[in-house]
Amino acid sequence: MSKMAQPTKIIGLRVRDIRFPTSLTQDGSDAVHDPDYSCAYVTLVTDTDMVGHGLTFTLGRGNEIVCACIKSFAHLVIGKNPLDIFNDFGKFWDDFVNDSQARWLGPEKGVSHLATAGIMNALWDMWGRIEQKPMWKLLVDMEPEKLVSTIPFRYITDALTRDEALGLLREGRKDIESRVKTLEEFGFPAYTTSAGWLGYTEERIKKLCKEALQDGFTRFKVKVGLNQEDDIKRVGIVRQQIGPDNILMVDANQRWDVQQAIGWMKPLVKYNLLWIEEPTSPDDIIGHKTISQALQPFGIGIATGECCQNRIMFKQFLQTGALQFCQIDSCRLGGPNEILAVYLMAKKFGVPVCPHAGGVGLCELVHHLSLWDYCTLSTTTNNRMIEYVDHLHEHFVDPVVVKNGCYMPLQKPGYSCEMKEESLAAFEYPSGREWKILLKNEHYRNQHKNADA
Amino acid sequence: MSKMAQPTKIIGLRVRDIRFPTSLTQDGSDAVHDPDYSCAYVTLVTDTDMVGHGLTFTLGRGNEIVCACIKSFAHLVIGKNPLDIFNDFGKFWDDFVNDSQARWLGPEKGVSHLATAGIMNALWDMWGRIEQKPMWKLLVDMEPEKLVSTIPFRYITDALTRDEALGLLREGRKDIESRVKTLEEFGFPAYTTSAGWLGYTEERIKKLCKEALQDGFTRFKVKVGLNQEDDIKRVGIVRQQIGPDNILMVDANQRWDVQQAIGWMKPLVKYNLLWIEEPTSPDDIIGHKTISQALQPFGIGIATGECCQNRIMFKQFLQTGALQFCQIDSCRLGGPNEILAVYLMAKKFGVPVCPHAGGVGLCELVHHLSLWDYCTLSTTTNNRMIEYVDHLHEHFVDPVVVKNGCYMPLQKPGYSCEMKEESLAAFEYPSGREWKILLKNEHYRNQHKNADA
Numbered sequence: 001m002s003k004m005a006q007p008t009k010i011i012g013l014r015v016r017d018i019r020f021p022t023s024l025t026q027d028g029s030d031a032v033h034d035p036d037y038s039c040a041y042v043t044l045v046t047d048t049d050m051v052g053h054g055l056t057f058t059l060g061r062g063n064e065i066v067c068a069c070i071k072s073f074a075h076l077v078i079g080k081n082p083l084d085i086f087n088d089f090g091k092f093w094d095d096f097v098n099d100s101q102a103r104w105l106g107p108e109k110g111v112s113h114l115a116t117a118g119i120m121n122a123l124w125d126m127w128g129r130i131e132q133k134p135m136w137k138l139l140v141d142m143e144p145e146k147l148v149s150t151i152p153f154r155y156i157t158d159a160l161t162r163d164e165a166l167g168l169l170r171e172g173r174k175d176i177e178s179r180v181k182t183l184e185e186f187g188f189p190a191y192t193t194s195a196g197w198l199g200y201t202e203e204r205i206k207k208l209c210k211e212a213l214q215d216g217f218t219r220f221k222v223k224v225g226l227n228q229e230d231d232i233k234r235v236g237i238v239r240q241q242i243g244p245d246n247i248l249m250v251d252a253n254q255r256w257d258v259q260q261a262i263g264w265m266k267p268l269v270k271y272n273l274l275w276i277e278e279p280t281s282p283d284d285i286i287g288h289k290t291i292s293q294a295l296q297p298f299g300i301g302i303a304t305g306e307c308c309q310n311r312i313m314f315k316q317f318l319q320t321g322a323l324q325f326c327q328i329d330s331c332r333l334g335g336p337n338e339i340l341a342v343y344l345m346a347k348k349f350g351v352p353v354c355p356h357a358g359g360v361g362l363c364e365l366v367h368h369l370s371l372w373d374y375c376t377l378s379t380t381t382n383n384r385m386i387e388y389v390d391h392l393h394e395h396f397v398d399p400v401v402v403k404n405g406c407y408m409p410l411q412k413p414g415y416s417c418e419m420k421e422e423s424l425a426a427f428e429y430p431s432g433r434e435w436k437i438l439l440k441n442e443h444y445r446n447q448h449k450n451a452d453a
Numbered sequence: 454m455s456k457m458a459q460p461t462k463i464i465g466l467r468v469r470d471i472r473f474p475t476s477l478t479q480d481g482s483d484a485v486h487d488p489d490y491s492c493a494y495v496t497l498v499t500d501t502d503m504v505g506h507g508l509t510f511t512l513g514r515g516n517e518i519v520c521a522c523i524k525s526f527a528h529l530v531i532g533k534n535p536l537d538i539f540n541d542f543g544k545f546w547d548d549f550v551n552d553s554q555a556r557w558l559g560p561e562k563g564v565s566h567l568a569t570a571g572i573m574n575a576l577w578d579m580w581g582r583i584e585q586k587p588m589w590k591l592l593v594d595m596e597p598e599k600l601v602s603t604i605p606f607r608y609i610t611d612a613l614t615r616d617e618a619l620g621l622l623r624e625g626r627k628d629i630e631s632r633v634k635t636l637e638e639f640g641f642p643a644y645t646t647s648a649g650w651l652g653y654t655e656e657r658i659k660k661l662c663k664e665a666l667q668d669g670f671t672r673f674k675v676k677v678g679l680n681q682e683d684d685i686k687r688v689g690i691v692r693q694q695i696g697p698d699n700i701l702m703v704d705a706n707q708r709w710d711v712q713q714a715i716g717w718m719k720p721l722v723k724y725n726l727l728w729i730e731e732p733t734s735p736d737d738i739i740g741h742k743t744i745s746q747a748l749q750p751f752g753i754g755i756a757t758g759e760c761c762q763n764r765i766m767f768k769q770f771l772q773t774g775a776l777q778f779c780q781i782d783s784c785r786l787g788g789p790n791e792i793l794a795v796y797l798m799a800k801k802f803g804v805p806v807c808p809h810a811g812g813v814g815l816c817e818l819v820h821h822l823s824l825w826d827y828c829t830l831s832t833t834t835n836n837r838m839i840e841y842v843d844h845l846h847e848h849f850v851d852p853v854v855v856k857n858g859c860y861m862p863l864q865k866p867g868y869s870c871e872m873k874e875e876s877l878a879a880f881e882y883p884s885g886r887e888w889k890i891l892l893k894n895e896h897y898r899n900q901h902k903n904a905d906a
Contacts, residue, residue: 023554032551032553032556033553033554033556033557034553034554035554035557036554058554058557058558059553059555059556059557060554061525061552061554061555062522062525062554062555062557062565064521064525065518065521065522065525065558065564065565066558068517068518068521069515069518069564072514072515072517072518098485099514100485100486100487100488100512101476101486101487101489101511101512101513101514101515102512102514102515103485103486103512104486104488104511104512104515104760105511105515105519105564105567106563107707107734107735107760108736109562109563109736109762110558110559110562110563110564110565110566110762111518111522111563111564111565112515112518112563112564113563154710155710155711155733155734155736155737155740156710157710157711157713158710158712158740158743257607257608257609257610257611258608258610258611259610259611260610280608281560281608281765282560283561283562283608283762283763283765283766284608284768284769285738285739285769286768286769286772286773287608287611287769307557307560309562309563309736310736312734312736312737313736315737315739316737316738316739316740319739320739
């Protein structure tokens with residue numbers, strides 16, 4: 001591949017509202033959500049052919065708000081030299097989220113942080129393309145000093161200083177090459193949620209377990225939280241199907257209050273569960289700590305993070321021992337800059353990071369991060385794995401490859417979130433070809449009304 | 454006033470992007486923000502003449518995002534009978550914030566929660582108008598069972614159950630009438646930030662202190678955090694001007710990391726400060742606890758809350774003893790429903806609530822809540838006060854009245870956030886009369902660019 005001319009200026013930002021009608025088939029439904037997997041899709045255009053593609057994930061309604069917010073933030077990148085950004089990326093990030101007026105919208109949380117993620121993901125994608133490396137390799141090859149310069153340390157120095165981060169990264173450089181080889185040969189462990197969605201029949205669960213086992217999966221997750229009896233039954237079926245030695249987790253998607261979580265879990269502990277995921281509000285550090293202590297005697301850990309808003313919340317989950325599995329989300333946090341901070345804090349506190357994935361493009365994004373973690377930080381796959389859901393990968397130019405229950409490292413330059421032009425054209429909301437048809441469907445017709453302003 | 458025909462249906466929602474050019478004069482500037490005080494202004498229209506006006510406050514840029522979000526949520530109220538909403542308001546609130554797709558944008562935080570506040574404030578305004586009572590009296594007269602039915606208890610039952618809330622409210626009903634009389638005669642304590650903004654000269658500070666003392670103020674707040682030497686000087690001047698017995702607080706607007714906050718405060722403790730406000734990230738419960746413990750020997754409490762995103766975060770601040778003064782914001786939390794939950798938790802944990810105010814309409818809104826607290830819950834003004842800033846009140850139909858350093862109870866029906874039509878027309882962004890002129894001003898010309906999408 002020949003090197004393109006280096007860009008000197010970002011001259012435009014395009015954002016598209018992309019939605020997939022997954023609620024028609026209830027793919028992805030859980031105790032709380034009924035999603036149409038969607039994303040705000042960002043393309044940064046430069047003064048050369050160089051581009052950067054990024055996205056941020058949502059569940060459908062409200063995706064237009066995130067798109068509007070990305071547009072509103074565009075002036076923070078347009079006109080900048082991308083190389084200047086990469087030369088002091090941590091500072092750029094900190095300035096970006098601390099605009100003296102817009103920071104009131106967060107700060108660093110919710111819609112404005114989802115929008116930040118979309119733009120930051122596009123910038124990292126561009127950096128990978130400029131260096132002609134896949135994101136994971138860009139990170140693995142980066143000198144510790146350079147990597148640390150991309151990270152925002154504001155508000156976390158009581159848990160992790162820049163010097164401590166440097167120390168951890170320098171330690172991790174030993175034997176990198178052997179770990180890269182291992183990854184390229186065997187990949188990085190995935191777990192599957194395919195058999196575990198709510199509302200599946202016993203027959204379907206059994207069939208899906210069998211298929212997953214045949215595909216080489218040894219780690220399984222089941223959704224719980226709507227009906228306790230049904231949960232006991234479904235978790236029992238899955239445990240029976242996968243046998244006593246495979247790994248099993250459950251996920252309540254924030255369904256319970258604190259004491260309710262503890263009570264609901266008691267009859268499930270006999271199934272030897274590795275974790276209960278999102279037992280309660282993602283904001284409740286103290287609540288998770290209480291649940292963690294109650295379930296510790298049964299060997300069940302707490303996993304949370306897909307809705308954990310920023311590094312400051314993760315810091316406290318780690319400081320208090322409120323979680324045992326740290327589930328970063330590549331669009332909820334403000335892009336790789338902030339995610340790297342969370343990986344480093346997790347390393348310091350001895351907690352494995354097991355990224356949230358699924359949705360649209362999340363598998364593509366996060367696999368890069370866990371590959372980097374394995375090569376240069378955790379240096380182990382022990383208790384580490386990435387969620388895998390077999391949805392919507394066909395829309396990506398460079399989709400993830402899962403073999404024998406493991407993510408294989410992607411090798412094309414960038415952060416792997418470029419979508420096919422035909423998919424974008426078909427699923428752009430509400431004007432895309434597919435939506436012109438879908439919006440005539442009663443399922444959608446009444447859902448998307450706006451104010452008569 | 455004759456009773457209007459009862460509405461049976463909300464038939465429309467109008468939202469307007471209203472901004473005031475306060476950054477021109479640096480009113481409201483602090484160590485982190487340089488605001489154009491703004492609001493998303495909501496009007497609910499019914500099938501009768503009855504309306505409800507609400508607003509949510511922002512600092513300018515990004516106000517259009519909140520407006521877009523309110524529009525996007527309009528379908529959740531349009532078509533509903535307002536009386537049905539008020540009959541089971543807690544359930545309505547819970548459903549509103551838990552839309553199975555849009556909740557991903559928060560949940561319950563940031564832009565989507567600011568939007569929720571705007572709509573909920575308008576609903577409570579309408580309720581007051583229907584009952585022909587000012588908001589504080591609507592609340593004071595409400596039976597405990599009814600009041601509790603408006604509150605969302607999800608995720609807080611480990612700190613406060615519905616029954617505990619009922620008990621607290623029943624206790625508070627003794628001698629209500631005498632407290633109502635006291636309020637109507639003397640009002641509720643205010644504190645002033647007028648002399649305390651960054652960048653004021655010594656002369657100006659002295660003049661403003663003198664004026665505030667003459668106006669009857671006995672409680673003062675000073676902004677800190679940009680330059681330590683300057684802070685020591687300005688806090689010293691104010692303490693000297695107001696004398697040893699008046700109350701003095703400082704406010705860092707989230708400027709510091711945890712250890713930095715402790716170090717910065719050490720040379721200021723000699724000025725006998727009641728609280729340090731927002732020493733660090735509003736998300737950092739554990740950090741605030743650390744700072745609180747370090748400053749306790751000096752008699753300085755921690756105040757925070759204007760950027761505290763929801764009742765779940767306040768719950769933890771209270772559970773851990775990380776704050777000594779609870780500063781609810783009437784637009785950051787999801788309207789009175791959630792704010793009432795915070796007041797009740799604060800009562801249980803023995804922490805005074807001192808609302809954040811200033812901005813646009815915040816004084817008007819929060820004074821109702823503290824009046825209710827005094828009449829039926831805290832039953833004392835000890836350590837309780839509301840921020841007062843003398844900005845922008847002239848744009849409101851029923852502006853707050855502060856006499857002798859105290860907020861006097863407003864008496865017109867509703868929640869007092871109705872703005873004058875001429876102000877709305879002049880300051881609607883970007884099409885209002887004033888903005889047509891202001892956008893030719895260089896100060897604004899380059900700030901408000903969007904993507905070239």
